[in-house]
Amino acid sequence: MTDSELHPFVESIAREARRPVVTDPAARERIMAAVRAEPVPVRRSGVWSRLVAPRTFALSPAMGTLLAAGLVGIGVLVGNLALNRDGQSAAGRPPVAVAPQLPVSDTVVRFVYVAPRATSVYVVGDFNGWDTTKTPLSRTSQDGVWSVTLPLSAGRHIYAYVVDGSWSADPHAPLAPDDGFGHANSVKLVRGGSSL
Amino acid sequence: MTHGSLQRSVRILARVGVLMFASALPLVAQDVDPLVKLETRDRFAIDLMIDSANMAGLPSNPLRQMALLGLAKRADGRKIVEAVRKQLNLLRTAREVLGAVDDQELTAGASVLSAGAKPAQLATFRPRKKGRNDLQAFVVWTDFLERKVPNDDAFSAITKLWQDGADDATFYSLWTNVQADISQGLNPGTALQNRIRETPGRPTPLPVKPPEGAAGEPKLERL
Numbered sequence: 001m002t003d004s005e006l007h008p009f010v011e012s013i014a015r016e017a018r019r020p021v022v023t024d025p026a027a028r029e030r031i032m033a034a035v036r037a038e039p040v041p042v043r044r045s046g047v048w049s050r051l052v053a054p055r056t057f058a059l060s061p062a063m064g065t066l067l068a069a070g071l072v073g074i075g076v077l078v079g080n081l082a083l084n085r086d087g088q089s090a091a092g093r094p095p096v097a098v099a100p101q102l103p104v105s106d107t108v109v110r111f112v113y114v115a116p117r118a119t120s121v122y123v124v125g126d127f128n129g130w131d132t133t134k135t136p137l138s139r140t141s142q143d144g145v146w147s148v149t150l151p152l153s154a155g156r157h158i159y160a161y162v163v164d165g166s167w168s169a170d171p172h173a174p175l176a177p178d179d180g181f182g183h184a185n186s187v188k189l190v191r192g193g194s195s196l
Numbered sequence: 197m198t199h200g201s202l203q204r205s206v207r208i209l210a211r212v213g214v215l216m217f218a219s220a221l222p223l224v225a226q227d228v229d230p231l232v233k234l235e236t237r238d239r240f241a242i243d244l245m246i247d248s249a250n251m252a253g254l255p256s257n258p259l260r261q262m263a264l265l266g267l268a269k270r271a272d273g274r275k276i277v278e279a280v281r282k283q284l285n286l287l288r289t290a291r292e293v294l295g296a297v298d299d300q301e302l303t304a305g306a307s308v309l310s311a312g313a314k315p316a317q318l319a320t321f322r323p324r325k326k327g328r329n330d331l332q333a334f335v336v337w338t339d340f341l342e343r344k345v346p347n348d349d350a351f352s353a354i355t356k357l358w359q360d361g362a363d364d365a366t367f368y369s370l371w372t373n374v375q376a377d378i379s380q381g382l383n384p385g386t387a388l389q390n391r392i393r394e395t396p397g398r399p400t401p402l403p404v405k406p407p408e409g410a411a412g413e414p415k416l417e418r419l
Binding site: 010012059060061064065067068069071072124126129130131132155158167171174175176177178179180181182183185187189193 | 238276282
């Protein structure tokens with residue numbers, strides 16, 4: 001005994017399902033014409049399909065951090081490899097020797113500048129790559145004395161002060177030759193253990 | 197993973213990435229040469245001159261320092277290239293004139309030429325006693341020329357002391373006195389002529405007292 005024999009409602013559904021479907025005779029032709037009009041799909045290899053198929057990744061914050069760190073590290077490494085030490089692309093550039101380094105100094109020199117109204121005083125020179133923000137002088141007293149102590153290598157050094165953004169030579173030191181850029185510079189001679 | 201948690205993760209990733217990138221920038225910047233601020237054409241010209249100096253056995257650091265100085269003073273790139281070229285030519289001339297001196301003396305000799313001395317005058321200092329160093333003489337000579345002491349007067353004074361065997365302290369003493377006189381308003385040539393008469397050629401036994409600086413003027417202390 002089947003379910004349809006037991007339940008008249010089920011039997012009525014089955015009867016409906018058994019009834020043959022009457023279709024439009026032209027429908028088959030229309031469907032086939034539409035199929036023929038579609039472009040023929042390109043057949044891809046299994047590997048390619050796997051590579052291009054979209055996927056959903058689940059990433060924990062910790063793993064994401066590691067991934068970001070790795071990407072940054074790779075970026076820094078590639079940047080260092082692509083750029084030479086001078087920061088310029090190594091490709092298509094003639095070889096240039098690295099500037100010789102001055103010997104390590106055992107002489108300490110104190111630079112002093114008296115400027116009661118100044119708000120900032122820097123010393124710039126060949127010993128700090130002419131960086132106008134690298135070597136600030138500290139105000140050491142209320143009467144406007146600024147100073148800084150630097151170890152300098154033996155030899156001749158060119159320098160100047162930058163007081164509130166304005167360049168100033170040291171009037172208590174010999175003048176360096178005019179560089180053509182405006183504002184005079186001073187010369188400091190450092191001997192081994194002494195300076196003049 | 198829900199849509200909300202995915203967005204949160206992406207935001208966290210982005211923040212971490214930005215932070216790490218920002219922290220890595222100073223590390224990269226340390227290796228970047230300040231000369232990259234120059235236009236490529238100017239930088240290339242300076243690199244070529246540095247290379248030429250190295251090939252000729254001349255010190256290249258003065259060329260690099262000149263370029264850095266120009267950048268620090270915000271000079272035009274073309275002007276910087278010209279200054280570096282001038283420096284290279286001065287170094288070449290100084291080498292021809294002075295012969296095999298060390299890099300420091302060579303650079304100081306180039307400075308004397310830059311200040312207006314003639315190569316023939318600088319050639320006077322070529323024959324030298326072994327171990328003698330003329331850095332101080334060249335520095336003082338350059339300063340006199342920069343302070344508008346007449347060329348012949350400056351040359352005469354420096355060569356007189358040099359031929360008398362004056363030491364660094366003597367040259368420095370002369371400079372100190374002349375500089376003080378010029379600061380008082382004396383004509384630079386007259387100041388030198390007056391002071392050279394009273395300056396002994398032999399080493400001075402007593403240390404030289406530097407001039408008193410007025411308030412507001414910078415001074416350099418020696419340790």
